[in-house]
Amino acid sequence: MESDVVHIPQGSVLRLLDGEKEFLLKAFEPRGISTGCIDFQQNIVSFPQAYVGYINLPTRRIMIDPKHNGVNLRHIIRIYYFLYSSDSSDLDDPIYDVDSGGTFDIIELFISELDKVAKKGLPVEYREGRENLQYLRGNINVVQTMMNKQLGRRDIFDCSFDELSRDITINQVLYKAYNKAIRIMDMEKASLLNRDFGDISDIYQVPQITLNTNTMYCKKALTLAYMILNDLSVSDYGNQAYGQNFLVNFDRLFEDFIKKILVTYSGDYNFTYWESEKQYAVCSGADYDDYFKSYIPDMLYLYQENEMPISAFGILDMKNKTSKPFSNADVYQMFFYANELHSKRVILCYPAGREQQNAVLKFNNEDFSLKQIHGVYINIAGDTSKEFKENINMFIDKIKALM
Numbered sequence: 001m002e003s004d005v006v007h008i009p010q011g012s013v014l015r016l017l018d019g020e021k022e023f024l025l026k027a028f029e030p031r032g033i034s035t036g037c038i039d040f041q042q043n044i045v046s047f048p049q050a051y052v053g054y055i056n057l058p059t060r061r062i063m064i065d066p067k068h069n070g071v072n073l074r075h076i077i078r079i080y081y082f083l084y085s086s087d088s089s090d091l092d093d094p095i096y097d098v099d100s101g102g103t104f105d106i107i108e109l110f111i112s113e114l115d116k117v118a119k120k121g122l123p124v125e126y127r128e129g130r131e132n133l134q135y136l137r138g139n140i141n142v143v144q145t146m147m148n149k150q151l152g153r154r155d156i157f158d159c160s161f162d163e164l165s166r167d168i169t170i171n172q173v174l175y176k177a178y179n180k181a182i183r184i185m186d187m188e189k190a191s192l193l194n195r196d197f198g199d200i201s202d203i204y205q206v207p208q209i210t211l212n213t214n215t216m217y218c219k220k221a222l223t224l225a226y227m228i229l230n231d232l233s234v235s236d237y238g239n240q241a242y243g244q245n246f247l248v249n250f251d252r253l254f255e256d257f258i259k260k261i262l263v264t265y266s267g268d269y270n271f272t273y274w275e276s277e278k279q280y281a282v283c284s285g286a287d288y289d290d291y292f293k294s295y296i297p298d299m300l301y302l303y304q305e306n307e308m309p310i311s312a313f314g315i316l317d318m319k320n321k322t323s324k325p326f327s328n329a330d331v332y333q334m335f336f337y338a339n340e341l342h343s344k345r346v347i348l349c350y351p352a353g354r355e356q357q358n359a360v361l362k363f364n365n366e367d368f369s370l371k372q373i374h375g376v377y378i379n380i381a382g383d384t385s386k387e388f389k390e391n392i393n394m395f396i397d398k399i400k401a402l403m
Helices: 023-030 073-085 106-120 142-150 169-184 187-196 216-231 252-266 328-341 386-402
Strands: 004-009 013-014 043-048 053-058 060-065 125-133 155-164 232-236 241-251 278-285 288-293 299-304 311-319 345-351 359-362 374-381
Touching: 004 187, 023 053, 023 232, 023 241, 053 073, 053 374, 060 155, 060 299, 073 252, 106 169, 106 187, 106 216, 106 241, 142 155, 169 232, 169 241, 216 232, 216 241, 241 252, 252 311, 252 386, 288 328, 311 328, 328 345, 345 386, 374 386
Parallel strands: 004 060, 311 345, 345 374
Antiparallel strands: 013 043, 053 060, 053 241, 125 155, 232 241, 278 288, 299 311, 359 374
């Protein structure tokens, strides 16, 4: 019997049924989500504001929909495709077309794409091999061969040679995702795909892979593999019944989305971001040791690291909100950043489900060094790759015009 599907907006409150708490905790644990959002007395969960996706419970599936009108989980998955598989020349790729009637199920999508890759053949690369043989192959290692002869070994020729291998990083990542998804899969399909991975090694660390012309056909399968490995967990209901949970931190995803757009697609190399926080103060007290306070803006424009003091002409910060722009907390934060970096331009970037005009916050106090803060929206909806490309280019133009 199919599970009931319950749709709730991002950041909503839901009453839990008997027996659901333990499975919800298992879904939250891999994401580092605090159990404080669950009221154990009243059987109520307040889902964290940042997350979208779905959670499979024994009798129902909870769909956590994005809070922006016109945006659904398929659009979020498209952003994931963009982050993991795009380069500066492929925004017209059909991978960015959203199938409005398609499935949300990440494992189902992955198996479908993996099956296509397997039918075409897993990618191969030449790898150097070395082996003792009874015959010559490739380059002979003379010293070791002479030693083998003196020792009376049957395979005397120590040879180095190149051979095609499927045991390469891209296949290892696909195989790792397959192993995580296997409990949810149809067993017949699982056994068929397993034969394709017979000579692929297990890996523990998941590398970031750069695709080339020979592996581009694996792009969608690889992106879905990363989704499974990074954002999907599997719950064991007992009696060999399993459910999948896919939770994406939409706040972090949106931040990474804007960073990649401006760094990779804008054609302006003045957009940068820090990899780690920078100190701005030291705290002292009689009851504790001194400690430092630090900060990290999302993105900078014309950052001058070698100047004293350091500075940046512009600051960009990503705010995944549906309320009116320029909350007091955001304004205070931007004032602090602008003061630390002597910045002249501050832009808050917001996602939207339609095209929206820029907003601007102008300060009445003329003594402020920062005169105004801009709000710029990017439309992340639209169901075609053409719309996706147009929305990205329009956003870039808006940002450049302000800088």
